[in-house]
Amino acid sequence: MFKIMIVEDDYKIREIMIENIKKWNFDAIAVEDFNEVFHTFVKYEPDLVLMDINLPCFDGFYWCNKIREVSRVPIVFISSRNTNMDIIMAINMGADDFIQKPFSLDVLIAKLTAILRRTYSYSNIESNVLEYNGAILNLKDCNLMYNEEKIDLTKNEFKILYTLIKNNREVVSRDKIMKALWEDESFVDDNTLTVNINRLRKKLSDMGLTDFIQTKKGQGYIIQ
Incomplete structure (x- = not known):
């Protein structure tokens, strides 16, 4: 079962995402302590990370960079920030995709499924x-x-x-x-x-x- 880690500050959005992701037989958790994003990643060892940009303490770009120091696991940004600069920064930081809020849950699941299939069909990517x-x-x-x-x-x-x-x-x-x-x-x-x-x-x-x-x-x- 693929494991999805959600880094999203809005409680309602992350609960809706967890509910729908689990309907597709994926496991999912949401980060509760935004000072512990990296440690949660290390302990949970997700197969994919959903990352918002606007977060308490440090933003999503910071945590994406920290994760990329140790892992090539797919990271998908989800954000209401949609300028070209935000999208370029996300990709340059190592993101695999960028989904703008508000988004369709069907589109979210389709993108996650495609990225997981593409990633794990061709390589065995693990947290190092x-x-x-x-x-x-x-x-x-x-x-x-x-x-x-x-x-x-x-x-x-x-x-x-x-x-x-x-x-x-x-x-x-x-x-x-x-x-x-x-x-x-x-x-x-x-x-x-x-x-x-x-x-x-x-x-x-x-x-x-x-x-x-x-x-x-x-x-x-x-x-x-």
Whole structure:
């Protein structure tokens, strides 16, 4: 089932859209907290985003740009703003279509269906991120984002953090982490792992993620 995320400030409009989208056997949610648009996107992992331009806090252009940093998921703007400049900005930001308000629900559904069919018939587009407690790991560019701050990770730091986040409710042994690092045939001994863990912890602490990686004596590591 395709998942649609709606970023629309008008409560009545978004409820009508959700009701009609679900009639076509799509799943749909609407963003409630407009400070958390990006985090909602990461957690929900939608197949398509419906985005208004005029929003509280930051406008739709801002959130479109944030999403495009990590994903090529289709984004369709819906707005009463219909100047050529608005449409050009939307397309330049990476939007796939622009629907002017007021719009026909039949036209909306037809456009969504066409974009989903076109997109997912030819490629498997996914969000290239992992998220845990507000920390967002970019799988494509090997960086970590937290509270609007971004840090670059070395290859080993990225693999360590990826392994821990993928197993976020489990204690991960040092052996399992070292095996993950060995996948590219580079030799990593026990001391090298300790150095990488300590360096990663320092980077995390500097961006506000103090004690993000916890040591379980005699067992391994777990993220908090």
